[in-house]
Amino acid sequence: MRVLLTVILVLSFTASAYAGERRQRIVAKAVKEAIEVIDLALERNSPLEEVLLVMRGSFSDVRFLPWGQDFPLCKRKPGVRAYVTLNSGIIRLCATLFNEEWDKKALAQILLHEAAHVA
Secondary structure (H helix, E strand, C coil): CHHHHHHHHHHHHHHHHHHHHHHHHHHHHHHHHHHHHHHHHHHCCCCCHHHHHHHHHHCCCEECCCCCCCCHHHHCCCCCCEEECCCCCCEEECHHHHHCCCCHHHHHHHHHHHHHHHC
């Protein structure tokens, strides 16, 4: 019985760790894509340079909770996938975001949207 319980616990922790790594890889690719979009705008001497630099900097603080947990604001309205609270500068990604399949461009657009709120 103990062996079975140990195996179940190890498998659940392994699955949770893999899910966390998967989310980190997905977010890292999307952040890279979003930064490339901002850098292109900066190369073109955009009049919004100051705003774009703040947006670019906001990607240094993108957070999500461990698998199975969620931020309280994610549950306030259906359809919330990410949000920024006033003056926090933190982009928070809801667990529901990871329940869907996103390509890196679509997720990058979500991150750019939230970065605009930061700026």
